[in-house]
Amino acid sequence: MARNPYLPYSARIDEVVVENEARDIKTFRLVFEDPSSAAEFRYLPGQFAELSLPGVGEAPFGIASSPTEADYLLFTIKRMGLFTAELHSLEAGTDIGVRGPMGKPFPWDQMAGKNLLIVGGGFAFTTLRAAIKYILDPANRTQFGSVLVIYGARVPGELMYKEALAEWQARDDIDVHLTVDKADKSWTQHEGVVTTVLQGLKPSPENTLALVCGPPIMIRFALLSLGSLGFADDAIVLSLEMRMKCGIGKCGRCNIGSKYVCKDGPVFTYQELRALPAEY
Amino acid sequence: MTEKQITRTDLDKLLGFFRERGAVYAPAKDEAGDVALTEVGRAASVVLAYTNFRLSPKAFFFPQNQTLLRFNDGRAEEVGVIDRATVLFGVRPCDARALLALDQVFLDGHQDDPYYAGLRARTTVVALACMRPASSCFCTSVGGGPGDGTGSDVLAVALETDLLLRAQTPKGEELLSFAADLLADAMPAAVKEAQERIRAAENKIAPVEVANSAERLRKAYDSYVWETASQKCLGCGTCSFLCPTCHCFDITDEVRGGTGRRVRTWDCCAYALFTLQASGHNPRPTPKERWRQRIMHKFRYAVENFDRPFCMGCGRCIRNCPVSMDLRTMLKEVGP
Amino acid sequence: MTANHEIEARLRETAGELLRQKRVDLFLGYEKASLPFRTTPLFLTSPDEVERLVWNPFCTVNLAVYLPRLFAAPADPRKAKDLSPPTVGLVLKGCDTRSVVALIQERQVPREKLVLVGVACPGMVDRQKAERALGEHEALGAEEDAQGNVRAMIDDEMEVALPREEIVSDACLECRFPTPLIHDVLLGGPVEPKDRDVARRLTAEFESRALSARWVHLQETLSKCIRCNACRQSCPMCYCKECLLDQTRPRWVGASTDISDVTIYHLVRAFHMAGRCTECGACARACPMGIDTRLLVRKLSQDVEDLYQYRPGEAIDTTPPLSAFAMEDPQDFLTEP
Numbered sequence: 035m036a037r038n039p040y041l042p043y044s045a046r047i048d049e050v051v052v053e054n055e056a057r058d059i060k061t062f063r064l065v066f067e068d069p070s071s072a073a074e075f076r077y078l079p080g081q082f083a084e085l086s087l088p089g090v091g092e093a094p095f096g097i098a099s100s101p102t103e104a105d106y107l108l109f110t111i112k113r114m115g116l117f118t119a120e121l122h123s124l125e126a127g128t129d130i131g132v133r134g135p136m137g138k139p140f141p142w143d144q145m146a147g148k149n150l151l152i153v154g155g156g157f158a159f160t161t162l163r164a165a166i167k168y169i170l171d172p173a174n175r176t177q178f179g180s181v182l183v184i185y186g187a188r189v190p191g192e193l194m195y196k197e198a199l200a201e202w203q204a205r206d207d208i209d210v211h212l213t214v215d216k217a218d219k220s221w222t223q224h225e226g227v228v229t230t231v232l233q234g235l236k237p238s239p240e241n242t243l244a245l246v247c248g249p250p251i252m253i254r255f256a257l258l259s260l261g262s263l264g265f266a267d268d269a270i271v272l273s274l275e276m277r278m279k280c281g282i283g284k285c286g287r288c289n290i291g292s293k294y295v296c297k298d299g300p301v302f303t304y305q306e307l308r309a310l311p312a313e314y
Numbered sequence: 315m316t317e318k319q320i321t322r323t324d325l326d327k328l329l330g331f332f333r334e335r336g337a338v339y340a341p342a343k344d345e346a347g348d349v350a351l352t353e354v355g356r357a358a359s360v361v362l363a364y365t366n367f368r369l370s371p372k373a374f375f376f377p378q379n380q381t382l383l384r385f386n387d388g389r390a391e392e393v394g395v396i397d398r399a400t401v402l403f404g405v406r407p408c409d410a411r412a413l414l415a416l417d418q419v420f421l422d423g424h425q426d427d428p429y430y431a432g433l434r435a436r437t438t439v440v441a442l443a444c445m446r447p448a449s450s451c452f453c454t455s456v457g458g459g460p461g462d463g464t465g466s467d468v469l470a471v472a473l474e475t476d477l478l479l480r481a482q483t484p485k486g487e488e489l490l491s492f493a494a495d496l497l498a499d500a501m502p503a504a505v506k507e508a509q510e511r512i513r514a515a516e517n518k519i520a521p522v523e524v525a526n527s528a529e530r531l532r533k534a535y536d537s538y539v540w541e542t543a544s545q546k547c548l549g550c551g552t553c554s555f556l557c558p559t560c561h562c563f564d565i566t567d568e569v570r571g572g573t574g575r576r577v578r579t580w581d582c583c584a585y586a587l588f589t590l591q592a593s594g595h596n597p598r599p600t601p602k603e604r605w606r607q608r609i610m611h612k613f614r615y616a617v618e619n620f621d622r623p624f625c626m627g628c629g630r631c632i633r634n635c636p637v638s639m640d641l642r643t644m645l646k647e648v649g650p
Numbered sequence: 651m652t653a654n655h656e657i658e659a660r661l662r663e664t665a666g667e668l669l670r671q672k673r674v675d676l677f678l679g680y681e682k683a684s685l686p687f688r689t690t691p692l693f694l695t696s697p698d699e700v701e702r703l704v705w706n707p708f709c710t711v712n713l714a715v716y717l718p719r720l721f722a723a724p725a726d727p728r729k730a731k732d733l734s735p736p737t738v739g740l741v742l743k744g745c746d747t748r749s750v751v752a753l754i755q756e757r758q759v760p761r762e763k764l765v766l767v768g769v770a771c772p773g774m775v776d777r778q779k780a781e782r783a784l785g786e787h788e789a790l791g792a793e794e795d796a797q798g799n800v801r802a803m804i805d806d807e808m809e810v811a812l813p814r815e816e817i818v819s820d821a822c823l824e825c826r827f828p829t830p831l832i833h834d835v836l837l838g839g840p841v842e843p844k845d846r847d848v849a850r851r852l853t854a855e856f857e858s859r860a861l862s863a864r865w866v867h868l869q870e871t872l873s874k875c876i877r878c879n880a881c882r883q884s885c886p887m888c889y890c891k892e893c894l895l896d897q898t899r900p901r902w903v904g905a906s907t908d909i910s911d912v913t914i915y916h917l918v919r920a921f922h923m924a925g926r927c928t929e930c931g932a933c934a935r936a937c938p939m940g941i942d943t944r945l946l947v948r949k950l951s952q953d954v955e956d957l958y959q960y961r962p963g964e965a966i967d968t969t970p971p972l973s974a975f976a977m978e979d980p981q982d983f984l985t986e987p
Contacts, residue, residue, distance in 0.1 A: 036425075036426065036428075038392045038428050039425035039426075039427070039428075040382045040383060040392075040427075040428075040429075040576070041383060041390060041391075041392050042390055044389070044390075086390070088385040088388050088390065088567060088569050088572060088574070088576070089385070089567050089569030089570070089572070089574065090567060091565070091566060091567050091576075092565065114592040114593060115592030116592070116898060116899055118592070129388055131390055275591075276589070276591075276597070277589055277590065277591045277592075279563070279564060279565045280563075280565065282424065282425040283419075283422065283424060283425075284419055284420055284422075284427055284561070284563075285561075285562055285563045285564070285565070285578075285581070286561060286562035286563070286581075286583065286611075287562065287581070287588065287589065289611070289615065290597075291610070291615060292614070292615035292618040292619050297424060311535055311610075313597050313598065313603065313607075314597050346940060347782065348940075363786055364786075365788070368938065368939070369876070378876065378877075378906070378907050379906035379907055379908060446788075448788055449685065449788060449790055450684075450685060542693065545691075545693045545716070546690065546691045546693070548715065548880070548883035548884055548936075549883050550878050550879045550880040550882075550883035550884070550936070551876075551877070551878040551879055551880070552878045552880045552936075552938050555876050555877075555878045555938075556938060564905055566901065566904060566905065568904060577904070577906060579877075579904070579905040579906050579907075580876075580877075581905070582878075585879075585896075587892070587896055599725070632684065632685065633685065634938040636711070636880050636883075636884045636932075636935065636936035637690055637691055637711055637884075638683035638684070638685065638688040638689065638690040639690065640683070640684040640685075640690075642684065643684060
């Protein structure tokens with residue numbers, strides 16, 4: 035009999051890492067209590083899970099780890115509301131529930147054989163980290179063409195995954211450009227919003243798929259830029275967020291038009307999004 | 315499909331017989347004089363003269379409060395569905411058809427809802443054809459009818475002295491064969507009488523323009539009509555809670571010291587907080603967006619996703635709205 | 651009592667004039683609904699459509715419920731300077747004007763932005779009572795006759811006469827303020843309350859029952875509640891942007907129909923209405939389950955009247971007891987619990 039989709043897998047917080055200077059973004063490393071749960075929890079980057087704390091409730095979070103990173107899950111979470119405040123107060127060793135994987139991942143079938151342009155802004159970079167780790171894994175790298183990443187934050191202290199970023203910048207099979215809106219004295223890289231860097235680099239749309247994740251304002255300008263660079267609407271892939279409860283397309287809360295962000299998304303092409311009402 | 319009949323005076327005996335296998339619910343009058351699906355006790359006193367129940371029978375499959383998980387010392391456990399065979403007698407065809415819509419949501423093949431599945435599996439639905447549609451009924455405009463058996467397991471039609479029983483599904487066949495000793499084969503005259511009565515009922519129902527609703531609503535998304543129509547909406551949950559197809563729910567935890575439950579409760583898209591995000595952003599910030607969502611969901615998104623409007627024409631929302639909003643009027647205002 | 655069709659005609663004239671002269675941006679009234687025994691609120695902005703306005707025994711909705719929303723400050727304060735609040739004209743019965751007075755006292759609506767068209771009211775029909783009176787028959791149409799009773803057309807072209815007093819709303823039977831207390835225009839003559847003591851008698855009767863019997867009655871009544879919030883949403887005095895009973899941080903009450911959640915919901919609402927309820931009965935008429943939502947509040951209103959000689963909504967320049975403080979006020983319940 036199929037697993038009850040409302041029953042979370044038992045897991046434990048293995049490690050908590052503070053990602054930013056403001057200390058309101060933390061990465062939680064979760065391990066399943068039962069190894070067979072890990073085997074059942076087969077996911078691809080772009081998908082999300084609902085984390086569960088008895089008495090507090092649940093909330094959906096994009097999975098920041100790649101399935102190639104062995105038997106743990108990473109979630110990078112900003113403290114915003116009821117659930118995240120509680121989560122941020124927890125230490126390693128605390129039990130936590132995980133329901134998932136949920137949603138549609140990035141379109142890996144279509145991404146194979148293509149060049150990839152990855153554009154991320156601020157806190158929304160989480161599932162893009164998962165995507166990059168997956169792409170760079172030796173078992174996968176040859177499936178894709180060139181990989182160009184542009185990742186921006188307001189100030190250098192807000193950039194997440196600093197170690198991973200440094201590693202990637204040292205590699206020659208991926209081109210990572212970092213930018214901040216406002217530099218400090220020690221910052222030596224780009225200064226300016228993500229779209230300025232994008233316009234400056236002028237990536238070719240030829241056989242290229244773009245993944246874009248970021249705050250609404252960044253997405254708006256990134257879409258305009260990509261359009262002017264010649265990217266077709268169905269070559270641009272976005273990931274959306276909505277208030278969710280069940281995460282499995284039953285409770286009716288997260289729809290944009292006829293699509294449920296939890297079940298038909300959270301990944302949509304720009305072409306699909308344009309066909310939906312602007313109610314998000 | 316098997317067709318049987320029984321005299322109306324023997325109906326109570328039939329329902330009493332069904333009680334041997336589990337619970338039986340049938341229409342009975344409560345102290346206020348309203349007719350509702352009530353559990354049949356030793357002596358059934360079934361009433362057949364009613365238009366419809368105030369509440370839809372969806373609560374038998376999707377209860378208003380339902381424990382999803384129990385927590386013991388922080389550990390989550392599933393809750394089982396009690397395997398008590400249940401027969402619902404007297405469900406109107408509109409409410410029975412609604413179950414097919416709910417099936418498409420809860421049993422969509424994408425992580426099926428085990429709680430809904432369990433209640434569905436253990437329940438046999440005997441629909442009772444309508445002889446006296448209300449002026450707020452419009453089932454015939456949304457693909458149903460007063461004598462439509464789809465969604466039920468057995469369709470019953472009340473005749474002058476008898477009750478015709480027509481099996482609609484294998485579960486219905488099974489129910490009728492269980493009661494074979496009490497039932498006679500349906501006479502051609504009874505079948506004919508049933509057809510005539512149903513046709514007479516169909517003729518009483520005024521049509522509503524629902525055809526092409528999905529296309530019309532797509533064109534009217536930015537129309538000013540949403541602003542003007544929604545001004546009246548109070549943002550209560552009456553329409554959604556009484557509707558046989560509305561299925562939105564909320565999930566909350568009630569836990570003390572690691573012990574308690576995770577419960578789902580009916581929710582309503584007309585509520586202001588329904589889509590409010592932790593950041594404070596609300597994609598549907600005013601009654602206009604919420605009223606539009608309601609109509610769109612029922613007559614456009616459901617049609618696009620499930621090939622049917624999520625409205626069975628039962629009329630409960632129209633009869634019970636505190637400010638007498640009428641979605642039939644809305645469908646007209648949306649334009650061609 | 652001036653005949654309704656006369657009042658209707660004058661209402662249309664008045665609304666038309668107000669809109670034509672731009673003395674109001676919006677006129678709130680009633681228009682014919684799609685089912686009998688009902689009207690539906692009408693938001694008029696054009697003087698050409700005043701013929702849609704009606705005045706009849708089915709004008710039950712308390713239109714004051716829309717006022718807080720119409721005058722709510724925009725969420726973005728930067729937009730506030732561009733938007734000026736509209737001037738709203740509305741037609742009001744006696745009880746409705748009490749709600750407007752209370753809303754003005756609570757600073758939810760500015761008096762100078764309202765044009766109040768009052769009509770003295772002999773009592774409005776409760777559609778649930780009317781439908782119940784017809785039993786198995788369904789009304790296909792309903793109209794008031796010359797005596798103020800209602801004639802319902804049922805199937806087979808038959809008519810049933812429903813005496814007004816049998817189908818009038820329960821709140822109307824208890825009404826002590828049928829004539830509007832404030833108005834800019836008054837249509838029709840004043841109406842005297844029939845019996846000022848009905849509410850007191852009902853409370854006394856209930857209080858004469860044994861405590862356990864009262865509790866059983868309350869539980870039985872409330873157990874029908876489906877938590878649809880229609881009572882709260884139809885109440886002009888319930889305008890909090892986030893209702894305490896919806897709050898999640900912390901969650902004071904669950905959303906289920908468990909009797910404890912239901913009881914707390916109704917108890918809290920009753921207490922929040924003490925000294926504020928203007929006795930219009932919108933809550934009871936809105937309830938799809940026929941719950942007597944006024945049982946508790948009626949008692950609390952009488953206690954406030956007895957303790958503070960205060961009846962909400964009577965006059966704008968009075969101070970509601972919960973907003974007033976004097977040094978001599980008893981405080982022993984604070985220091986000696």
